[in-house]
Amino acid sequence: MRKTPRQARSRQMVDRIVAAGRDVLVSDGYDAFSTNRVAAAAGVSPGSVYQYFPDKAAIVDVVVDRYWDDVAEKVAAALADRIGTFGPAMVRDTADALIAALEDDPAVLRVVAEELPISRNRDRLTVLERRVRDLVATFLAARPETSHRPDPAVTAWVVVIALEQLAVRWVLDQPPVTRDQLVEEILALVSGYLSFGDR
Amino acid sequence: MRKTPRQARSRQMVDRIVAAGRDVLVSDGYDAFSTNRVAAAAGVSPGSVYQYFPDKAAIVDVVVDRYWDDVAEKVAAALADRIGTFGPAMVRDTADALIAALEDDPAVLRVVAEELPISRNRDRLTVLERRVRDLVATFLAARPETSHRPDPAVTAWVVVIALEQLAVRWVLDQPPVTRDQLVEEILALVSGYLSFGDR
Amino acid sequence: MRKTPRQARSRQMVDRIVAAGRDVLVSDGYDAFSTNRVAAAAGVSPGSVYQYFPDKAAIVDVVVDRYWDDVAEKVAAALADRIGTFGPAMVRDTADALIAALEDDPAVLRVVAEELPISRNRDRLTVLERRVRDLVATFLAARPETSHRPDPAVTAWVVVIALEQLAVRWVLDQPPVTRDQLVEEILALVSGYLSFGDR
Amino acid sequence: MRKTPRQARSRQMVDRIVAAGRDVLVSDGYDAFSTNRVAAAAGVSPGSVYQYFPDKAAIVDVVVDRYWDDVAEKVAAALADRIGTFGPAMVRDTADALIAALEDDPAVLRVVAEELPISRNRDRLTVLERRVRDLVATFLAARPETSHRPDPAVTAWVVVIALEQLAVRWVLDQPPVTRDQLVEEILALVSGYLSFGDR
DNA sequence: TATGAATGAGCATTCATTCAT
DNA sequence: CATGAATGAATGCTCATTCAT
Structure with missing residues (x-):
């Protein structure tokens, strides 16, 4: 009892x-x-x-970890029913899912992204990184005939940074850009980059 | 006396x-x-x-301001003798100048970018933003016939964020990417983006 | 069960x-x-x-009590088979027995004698005191003809303090004195004291 | 001003x-x-x-140091006008001076001697030790013809411990012994010890 | 009885800030 | 102006003790 x-x-x-x-x-x-x-x-x-x-830092760490786990989970969930999409559609979906996940709790995002020593966020990107690596790979697989970026690892690194930062800054800085516009720009940025050199 | x-x-x-x-x-x-x-x-x-x-925060603010002013000045100086370049060359020059400026004092960059509450960095981007706005404008002016990004303000916002973050992360995280590679990728990213939709 | x-x-x-x-x-x-x-x-x-x-102090008290009880028991046991000795021999035996008892657990002795508020050790001396009182009495009984210390109670008090402290400090401070030397010195100290005034 | x-x-x-x-x-x-x-x-x-x-311990250390310095000073002062005394008189004077010094502030003596980890008192004895070494030396010098303690260092060690502890315990425990009695007993103890073996 | 989670007063220490000189 | 001693609120953390289970 x-x-x-x-x-x-x-x-x-x-x-x-x-x-x-x-x-x-x-x-x-x-x-x-x-x-x-x-x-x-x-x-x-x-x-x-x-x-x-054990100490103060551990509390912060758990808060941060839970936040990013949460974001990762939401992204994964949002993309779960869209597996099989290729190229542009996949970029759009990923960007959309990420933005949606970040929009859910801007207050914590603000603290986590703007106030915390970055070291506390160091290991958070694994999920996004994996996702982006896949994205780059499938995108390129869809256009095997074209000339494009030489080093997939570098390419993924570039895309992760740009994608993440654009989504985060859009949520936090509220720039005069609509959500749809943002997605379109990200699509253009990533697509243009990945196909650059095509003719 | x-x-x-x-x-x-x-x-x-x-x-x-x-x-x-x-x-x-x-x-x-x-x-x-x-x-x-x-x-x-x-x-x-x-x-x-x-x-x-007036207080402790004010000291930090001035340190940060001076740091970014310094960076802006270096970028401006590096680009001063290259005015008149167009399109791709200008992208390359800008990226190169920014990276060079950030490389000059990684110790402060680390603190400023990773440890400080970002709020302290809020207003720093003006110079870089102006520069990128010009860059976007001249780039597009060089390709007036093509279809490309609809809103120059949004386009500049996107390019600033991507450019800045790529340069900063490269300097601080020392990823397995050479400096020249980085410049080439930035060029590809920005050029691909700005010309996206060309045919 | x-x-x-x-x-x-x-x-x-x-x-x-x-x-x-x-x-x-x-x-x-x-x-x-x-x-x-x-x-x-x-x-x-x-x-x-x-x-x-009832509280933390009570635990310490019992530890201390048990320690001193243990020492007292060892001293008593060591002297048990030597009853009947007189004068100098008895001094020697007592000193020896006490030193031996203290040597058995120097770790606890250190804590008890050096770290604990002495108040916790207040009542521990009863056994040693009784033993020393006997020692003084028999010593004097062996030399009834001589002039010596006037007040047996005071005499016992003096001997207890000197004896105990010499034994404790010797065990804890490891001075450059051999065990046998120590016993001899104690013997000299006590014997000289008890017979002082002899002619 | x-x-x-x-x-x-x-x-x-x-x-x-x-x-x-x-x-x-x-x-x-x-x-x-x-x-x-x-x-x-x-x-x-x-x-x-x-x-x-710098920290809490430092305060305690200074309190303790000042206390023992004070005692040492008083002992030195009390003996200053009696230099030249020999043997028994010197023992009496030293014992008397020490007891007097300890009697001056029994409250601090209690804390210092009974509550503090002994380590804090470790280095305090230098003055008393020197004084006792002299005492032993002059005493023996006054009786060069007699047989007595073999090792002056050991002898001094024994006398220091006994003398100090008797004085401290008398002040703190208020045993049924008058001050004069105590001095006489100390004299007897030390004299008997130092001359032990005389004939 | 035995438990152990919960308590909360208390501790040593720091540091942004003030102000008399 | 410049000083730097003094402040005191606040911090991270501990531990003797209690009490519902």
Whole structure:
């Protein structure tokens, strides 16, 4: 007749703390992020935080990790029903999925992308990178006859950076560009790049 | 019997403090950046710092501003003797100039781009933006007959973001891409993008 | 189906906790001595500790008490088969027995004598005191004809303090004095003192 | 017309903090000794403490050092006008001077001798040791014809420990021994020891 | 009984900022 | 102007103790 099984209770505490961490990050900013504030926001004592996290940095790390995992999951989900698309359509779909995922929580994106030491975000790109590598590969496979970029690894690196940064800046800076326009421009950028040298 | 006029002395103090700020930022990192440390590094008392800067943030702001001004100046200087180039050559020159400027002080670039809250970098892009706007305009002027990007403002926004981020990441992440490769890829990216839709 | 009667189980818990307390004291020192650590070392939950000890200090007290009881027991045992010796021989035997007892566990002696608030050691001397009182009495009884110390209680107090401290410091400070030398010096000190005024 | 010259002000702060440290140690005990409490007792902010002491331990060290310096000074002063005394008189004088010095501040003596990790007191004995070495040497010089302790270094070690501990315990434990009795017993102890073997 | 999650007061320390000199 | 001693709020973190299960 246990109300909260041991495992679940831990899980719940971690979740509460992470949620509170996210909130503090969003509303107070990274500089004002303190363990005491997180504890207060979680309705928990400072000591309790340390039963679940070894130190302050670990809380931030989990918040960031969860955010990017979330984004990756959304991108994967959005693309799941479109497998099989090729070339341009795939670019469009990927850009669209990424933008959509980033639009979901701009507040955290702002903190994560703009306030955090980049080191905390270092390993987050794996999923996007894999996706882009595939994208580049299938795109090129669809146009085997043409002359194009020589080194696929370099090409993927270029596309990842451009794609990611365009999506992030669009969400955060709200430039005078519509969402559809953005997707079209990304399509043009990537397509033009990948086919460059065609004749 | 005053050696230096008041104005000049102020200027000198500001310079000392900013230089010290830069050094502290580079060697200790943003987290360890403290007014006391800056004062010590400048050989000045903490109180004096507050005669020239309202608070700690203002010091960082000036360091960042000066850094980006410096970059802008270098880019402008590098391009000064190449005015009149068109299209692809201009893209190449711009990319090259930007990379060169960023390579000059990677230590500060690292702090500025990776550790600082991005808000501090907000207004830095004006020069680069103007330059890229010109670049886009002249490029398109060279190919007036072709169909290409519809909105020059949007196009410039896209190119700025991609160009800047590629140059920054290349300098900071040292990816397995040579400098020449990078310039070629940027050229391909921008040229492909700007001419996309040509036939 | 209870394996161990309640009483015995309590006893066992207390023993585990005290043993763990001793270990923590020895390996981590008094400053790092914490109830949680003791509980962990005992393989017991922190809550359980409080079923047997009212607070942290009580654990230390028992560790200390047991240590001194142990020493007292060893001294008594060592002297048991030498009852009947008189004067100098008895001094020598007592000194020897005490040194031997202290040598048995220098690690705990160090903590108990050097790190603990001495108040915790307050009542430990009873056995040694009684033994020394006897020693003084028999010594004097062996030389009834001579003039010597007037007040046996004071005399015993002096001898206890000197004897104990010499033995403890010798064990802990490892001075350049051999064990035999030490015993000889103690003998000289005590004998000289007790017979002082002889002619 | 400066009220407090720079040097003097520092000195004054250090003194205030050390005095507060002493008071906290005496009234709250070593376990409750905290930087915040010291700061409060000194009527100073916690931050100020750290302008004069690198950490908590440093405050304790200075308190202890000052205490023992003080004792050493008093002993030296008390003996200054008695130089030239020999043998028994010198023992009496030394014992008397030491007891007097320790009696002056039993509260601090209690903390220093009973609550502090002994390591903090390690180097304090130099003065007493030198004094005792001299004492032993002159004593023996006065009785060159007699047989006595073989190793002067060992002899001095024994006398230091006994003398110091007897004086300290007498002050702190208030045993049923008068001050004069104590001095007489110490004289008997030391004299008997040093002349032991005489005939 | 035994548990161990939760507590929260407390600690040592830092640092942006002020202000009397 | 320049100083730098002084501040004190705030920080990350610990640990003796409690109490619901």
